[in-house]
Amino acid sequence: MNSKNTSGRGQRELKVKVKTARGRKLSSTRWLERQLNDPYVAAARRDGYRGRAAYKLIELDDKYRFLVPGARVVDLGCAPGGWLQVAVARVNALGEKKGKRVGSVLGVDLQEVEPLPGAEVHVLDFLDDGADEKVKAWLDGKADVVLSDMAAAASGHKQTDHLRIMALCEAAAHFAFDVLEEGGTFVAKVLAGGAEGDLQQLLKQNFRKVANVKPPASRADSSEKYVVAQGFRGHSDTGSQ
Numbered sequence: 001m002n003s004k005n006t007s008g009r010g011q012r013e014l015k016v017k018v019k020t021a022r023g024r025k026l027s028s029t030r031w032l033e034r035q036l037n038d039p040y041v042a043a044a045r046r047d048g049y050r051g052r053a054a055y056k057l058i059e060l061d062d063k064y065r066f067l068v069p070g071a072r073v074v075d076l077g078c079a080p081g082g083w084l085q086v087a088v089a090r091v092n093a094l095g096e097k098k099g100k101r102v103g104s105v106l107g108v109d110l111q112e113v114e115p116l117p118g119a120e121v122h123v124l125d126f127l128d129d130g131a132d133e134k135v136k137a138w139l140d141g142k143a144d145v146v147l148s149d150m151a152a153a154a155s156g157h158k159q160t161d162h163l164r165i166m167a168l169c170e171a172a173a174h175f176a177f178d179v180l181e182e183g184g185t186f187v188a189k190v191l192a193g194g195a196e197g198d199l200q201q202l203l204k205q206n207f208r209k210v211a212n213v214k215p216p217a218s219r220a221d222s223s224e225k226y227v228v229a230q231g232f233r234g235h236s237d238t239g240s241q
Contacts, residue, residue: 053217084113087119087145143179144180187226
């Protein structure tokens with residue numbers, strides 16, 4: 001599966017216009033039009049990914065190299081499973097890369113997720129008491145990577161939505177502190193805005209390197225970006241306890 005040439009360079013680009021149907025809101029028409037003209041949506045269909053978000057993880061990992069063969073990965077809020085697909089291939093969870101270490105991929109979500117070869121998926125609220133212990137039991141140890149592409153349900157109020165997703169990301173970070181091996185990586189979606197300062201400080205206390213990046217697959221009109229925190233310091237010298 002290759003993320004290259006998703007924009008169809010060298011080919012004539014055909015823009016699809018969608019007529020506003022009776023009973024369909026203008027916002028829905030615009031969303032449908034954007035989907036039909038999105039090169040990453042077309043690439044996901046072509047490459048067999050469960051969603052365009054898979055390319056965000058591909059681009060992040062191409063740059064920061066955290067999904068290495070043999071790594072143990074936890075994907076929080078893993079539905080529909082696009083990030084699981086990328087992780088399975090890159091950590092060699094199916095053992096298809098001969099001579100390379102075989103990793104493991106664990107996905108958790110509030111809803112059922114279609115099974116995926118190479119990934120173990122559970123219905124779990126990671127905020128529940130004891131969720132971290134369940135994850136470590138399923139992994140038979142700690143994780144090398146914790147991923148989160150979660151977004152809180154939209155309310156339509158920009159400031160409220162920003163605060164909700166930042167709170168969710170901070171909760172995911174604390175979960176990562178409980179399940180990560182020393183030296184591990186935490187990758188999460190955040191929204192650009194005024195409330196991420198506390199999260200940045202928290203991550204810088206607990207990880208040796210913290211980067212903020214907007215991968216090319218992230219839509220230009222979206223305020224989302226991703227934090228990539230690498231080199232987890234472990235519990236002995238952090239304030240995460």
